[in-house]
Amino acid sequence: MGWTLHLLNARGRLSAIEHELRAALAEAEARLGEVVPAVALDVVIRALDHPMPPELRVTGASYGPGRMELGIDMTQGGAEGLRHELLKTVYHEFHHILRWDGPGYGETLGAALVSEGLAQVFVHEMMECPPEPWEVMPPGVDLRALCLRAHAEFDATGYDHEAWFFGADDPQDGAGYALGRMLVERVLATRPGATALGMAGEPAAGFREALLVLE
Secondary structure, eight states, rough: EEEEEEEEOOTTTTTGHHHHHHHHHHHHHHHHHSSSSSEEEEEEEEEEEEEEOGSSSEEEEEEEETTEEEEEEEEOOOSTHHHHHHHHHHHHHHHHHHHHHTTOSSSHHHHHHHHHHHHHHHHHSSSOOOOOOOSOOOOOHHHHHHHHHHHHHTTTTOOHHHHHOOOOOSSSTTHHHHHHHHHHHHHHHHHHOOOTTTTOOOGGGGGGGGOOOOO
C-alpha cells in the first residue's frame, strides 16, 4: 500500500520543481493518511503542453481506480506557490479516487455533480482556501431553473459534460462545479456531523431531492 510517483521528466521539464513536487506529494499522502486508511495509488505528473489560466496552474484527473494524473503549467513560474496549488488539486482528485473504489465517478449528470461537489467540499475540509472561480455560481444564472433542469436530467447518461462543467456559450453552461458543491452542502446541512470524506461511498441518488430545495 502507498503512493507511487511517476514523473514524466525524460527531457527535464520538471527538474526545476522536482523537489517541491515530491515534498508536496509526500505531505499530501501523510496528511490524508491521518484521515483515511492507506490507499494504493499511482500518481503521474507531467508538464502541460500549453499555457493555462492562472487558476489552472495545476490540473488533475482521475479516470479510474488507483490512478491520479497531474499536469503542471511550467509557464507560470517555479516553486513559489506551487505547494498550495498542488495540495488543492491532489485533495480534490484523491476524493475521486475514494469514489472510484466505491460507487465510481458515475456516468450520469447527477453522479458527476455529486462526485465533483464532494471532491471540492473535501478540499475545504482538508485545508483553508478561498473558493475556486468554478465553485462560484456564474452571474446571470437562474438558479431555480438550473436546479429543476438538473433534477429532470439527473439520471441522464447522454448529458453534455463539457457544457455542464466547462461550457461558456450560455450563462448556465459551466455551472456544474458550483451546482455540485451547493448540492453537497445542502445535503451535509441536513446531516449533523456528516462530511464529504464520510460520504465518499454514498450513491448519487441520495442527493437528488436536495435540488428541489428552491427557497
